[in-house]
Amino acid sequence: VTGPRPLHRSIDIAASLDALRPLGHWLQEAAREAGLPEETAAGLDHALHEAVENVVRYAWPDAIGRMIRIDFRCDGTRAEVEVEDDGRPFDPRSVPPPVSPASLESLVPGGYGVAMMRHFTDELLYERDGSVNRLILRRRLTSSMERK
Amino acid sequence: MRIESEELSDGILKVGLYGRMDIAGVDAIAMQFTALTAPVGRRVIVDLSGVDFLASIGVRALLQNARAMSLRGGFMAVCCARPVVTQVLESAGVGNVVTVSADLNAARATLPQA
Numbered sequence: 001v002t003g004p005r006p007l008h009r010s011i012d013i014a015a016s017l018d019a020l021r022p023l024g025h026w027l028q029e030a031a032r033e034a035g036l037p038e039e040t041a042a043g044l045d046h047a048l049h050e051a052v053e054n055v056v057r058y059a060w061p062d063a064i065g066r067m068i069r070i071d072f073r074c075d076g077t078r079a080e081v082e083v084e085d086d087g088r089p090f091d092p093r094s095v096p097p098p099v100s101p102a103s104l105e106s107l108v109p110g111g112y113g114v115a116m117m118r119h120f121t122d123e124l125l126y127e128r129d130g131s132v133n134r135l136i137l138r139r140r141l142t143s144s145m146e147r148k
Numbered sequence: 149m150r151i152e153s154e155e156l157s158d159g160i161l162k163v164g165l166y167g168r169m170d171i172a173g174v175d176a177i178a179m180q181f182t183a184l185t186a187p188v189g190r191r192v193i194v195d196l197s198g199v200d201f202l203a204s205i206g207v208r209a210l211l212q213n214a215r216a217m218s219l220r221g222g223f224m225a226v227c228c229a230r231p232v233v234t235q236v237l238e239s240a241g242v243g244n245v246v247t248v249s250a251d252l253n254a255a256r257a258t259l260p261q262a
Contacts, residue, residue: 017171024168024201042201042232049170049203104218104245109211112204112240119239 004141007034007074015056015066015085020049027072027081034074040139043120044081047137050113051083051092059087059133078122080138090133091126092117149173151180159262160191162252166198169206178209185213190222191262193255197228202236214246227255 009030013019024045031041048070056063069084097118098111117124117137125136149167156162163184167173185192194210196202214224225247229237237248249255 020170021168021172024170039232043235045201046203046232046236049201053171053203053205098241100241100244104211104215107211107215107245109208109215112207115239115241116204116236119235 002035004035004037004074004076004079006076007072009033009072011070012067013052013070015059015063015068017053017056019056019068020052023052023070024049026070030072031079034072034079036074036079036141040079040141044079044137044139047117047120048081048083050116051081051135051137054090054092054113055083055085055087055133058090059085074141077142078138078140080136083133083135083137085133086131087133089128091128092135093124093126149176151177151184153184156193156256158256160193160256160259161185162193162195164195164198168201169199169209170201170203171205173201174203174205174209181209181213182216185217185222185224186220188220188222190217190220191259192217192222192224193252193259194224194226195228195252196226196233197230199233200230202229202233204240207236207240207242211240211242211245223259225249225255225258227252 011026027045055068060066071082073080092114095114098115101107121137122140123138127134152164154162217224227249247258
């Protein structure tokens with residue numbers, strides 16, 4: 001049995017919702033190549049999807065022609081995906097958790113994306129570097145099956 | 149993404165969802181999903197065993213339909229989710245407002261009798 005191994009992959013994608021599905025395939029492929037556990041890969045896939053969807057929808061007044069840089073890194077002990085864009089500053093960690101409704105009838109659905117990013121990562125890191133947003137979704141690879 | 153429905157013997161409708169429930173997936177099934185759950189007093193079990201990816205937009209679709217059903221006197225239960233989809237449901241707090249069960253029989257037991 002071989003465990004996770006070091007790997008670095010990068011991709012630049014158009015800031016388009018149509019890019020989300022191919023991006024998911026790209027991440028799954030990188031995760032397979034790095035030997036990540038299936039559950040870890042699936043969690044990162046979900047977290048990345050939500051992060052990039054947020055960027056596409058909200059980073060610019062109009063995302064047409066914009067690009068997003070994605071880096072996947074694994075050093076054997078942790079795996080992370082970095083999302084870099086030059087849109088308006090946005091730190092997802094500032095978003096409060098969704099409020100639990102008293103009943104289904106009073107529910108206003110929404111706000112689940114950032115909750116998913118938090119759920120599927122061990123660390124959610126953000127920095128604004130000049131005109132660039134840099135978000136890192138990080139998972140530890142030790143004891144990952146028992147982490148949540 | 150595709151959607152299938154099956155009337156169970158006790159008047160409950162089982163709705164099976166299959167595929168990646170992201171933006172494109174939800175677009176593909178949204179109208180049929182809403183139509184299936186629209187009748188007044190409908191009792192529905194949504195079988196998620198075929199869903200391998202559930203984005204936040206998919207969670208929203210599930211909850212919007214569950215809410216609409218509830219307002220029309222109906223009930224929705226969710227069952228059979230794979231581990232990663234179960235985690236999505238947990239992260240969104242779906243279980244606080246909709247019953248989430250491991251299997252079909254358990255979901256059936258949570259719905260009121262006709």
